[in-house]
Amino acid sequence: MIKTVIFDMDGVIVDTEPVHHHAYYQHFKELEIEVSDEMYRSFTGNSTRNIFQKLKEHFQLNQDVEDLILRKRHLFNEAFDTKEDLYLIEGVENLIIDLHQNGVQLILASSASKVTIERVFNRFNLHPYFTHKVSGEDFPQSKPHPAIFEHAASLSVAPKESCIVIEDSTNGIQAAVSAGIYCVGYDSFHSKNQDLSKANKIVRHFNELNFEIVRDLN
The missing domain is CATH 1.10.150 (DNA polymerase; domain 1)
Known part of the structure; x- marks a missing residue:
C-alpha cells in the first residue's frame, strides 16, 4: 500500500x-x-x-x-x-488535496532551487500539503542520478516500497528507477521529447489518478 x-x-x-x-x-x-x-x-x-x-x-x-x-x-x-499566465498543471491540485485528505504523505523532490520552490509554493499556497521539500541544489549530481529520490524516500513515513514518484522527464524517471522507486510518468505536452518508457505507469492527465488508484499501485 x-x-x-x-x-x-x-x-x-x-x-x-x-x-x-x-x-x-x-x-x-x-x-x-x-x-x-x-x-x-x-x-x-x-x-x-x-x-x-x-x-x-x-x-x-x-x-x-x-x-x-x-x-x-x-x-x-x-x-x-x-508573468500572469502561470498556472498549476490541470488536475494536479485536486490530486494533491485528495491524497492529503486521505492521509498520504506528500514530498517534493525537484531539481529547482530552494528559492524557486518557495516562490511556487507561496504563489499557489501548497505549503500545507507537503511534509518536506527537497531541492536539487543540495546534491552534487542532478537527475538521472538517484540521490535526490533516495533522500526523499528516506524522509518517508514508510519504507521505500511504499513510495511512488511522479515525474515527467527522461532524467527524472531514470533517477526514480535507479533509486528503486515505483515511477508514474506524466506524459505532458509541456515536456516535449521526453522518454517515459522506463516508467512503471504512464498517465496523460491527473484525473487518471486518485487516492484509491495510487494506494494500490506497486
Whole structure:
C-alpha cells in the first residue's frame, strides 16, 4: 500500500519551463553563446548548478558558476513575478488535496532551487500539503542520478516500497528507477521529447489518478 507520493515540480505541479527558457536564453544572449535546442532539451531535470557547470566547460566560460547561477536566478525571478499566465498543471491540485485528505504523505523532490520552490509554493499556497521539500541544489549530481529520490524516500513515513514518484522527464524517471522507486510518468505536452518508457505507469492527465488508484499501485 502506498503511503508516500514524491512529486517532481516543473512539468508536474506547475509549468515554469517557459519562464526558465526565457531566463536562460536571455542569459545566453548576454554571455554571447549559442545553445542549440537539442543541448537545451538535454538539460531537462538537471539543477541550475549542473547546467552551468556543463555550459562553463563546453563554452569555456570565464565566469564563476555561482555568478552565472545568480544572474540566471535574477532573470527568472524577474520574469516569474511579472508573468500572469502561470498556472498549476490541470488536475494536479485536486490530486494533491485528495491524497492529503486521505492521509498520504506528500514530498517534493525537484531539481529547482530552494528559492524557486518557495516562490511556487507561496504563489499557489501548497505549503500545507507537503511534509518536506527537497531541492536539487543540495546534491552534487542532478537527475538521472538517484540521490535526490533516495533522500526523499528516506524522509518517508514508510519504507521505500511504499513510495511512488511522479515525474515527467527522461532524467527524472531514470533517477526514480535507479533509486528503486515505483515511477508514474506524466506524459505532458509541456515536456516535449521526453522518454517515459522506463516508467512503471504512464498517465496523460491527473484525473487518471486518485487516492484509491495510487494506494494500490506497486
